[in-house]
Amino acid sequence: MQRRKFLGLGAGILAAAAAAPTMLMAENYRKALPKVWKIKNNEKSKGEDMTGVNEAIKAIFGSDKVEEGKVTLKAPAIAENGAVVPVSLKAEGAKKIALLQTADPESVVAIFDVPERGIPNYSVRIKMQQTGHVVVVAEIDGKLYKADKVVKVTVGGCGG
């Protein structure tokens, strides 16, 4: 009995040690994908050009084949203060979720990694320098889904 316990413990530790480094790499997208945070929006398009967002989607998920649906995005139609724009998203079954926009100098706002006990239902507050699209892309069962909403910003909130 004792020997069995000992062996079981040993295997557990080995498995944890083997899994830990790769998991860390995959989780912190600042370290895993340093370049995606620098992908620029076309600011002169007044938030209409999706080029930066599409480039970021490809860089984050490895594909730009995105379908509509399965993702719920809540954001105000008009934001009086661009410095604080409340955004909520839901994407049941998602393992990875990216929050992007076309209003700021760069496209990526946040990338969520959904742990085993995580629930893909998040609320955050973001800055928007001007009117633009807020886009949520989620990877669900190996496919990409998105939701897109235009937020009209009356007073920009990004030092611009």
Added chain:
Amino acid sequence: MRIKAKLKGDKTEVKVMMKHPMLSYREAKKKGKEANFIVYVTAKNEGATVFEVSTSQFLSKNPYMKFYFKGGKKGEEVEITWVDLKGKTKTGKAKIK
């Protein structure tokens, strides 16, 4: 850091407000300061990671987040840690109510 964790049926709801100026590159330039913002946030419940996000300069000042995770029990701890661009890190804890 202000954290509220509340058990809601079979899941736990967490609300957190992190104290940080979140100075974007443009805002920093205007103020003659260096850009600095939170880049990574994780939450743990009794040792298991239950929330994880990599973030940018476009989260609002003093970032607020709300999230849920499966399980959790009253009295257990939720521990939230952030790291900013300069490598400064801060951890806060709250008990699930």
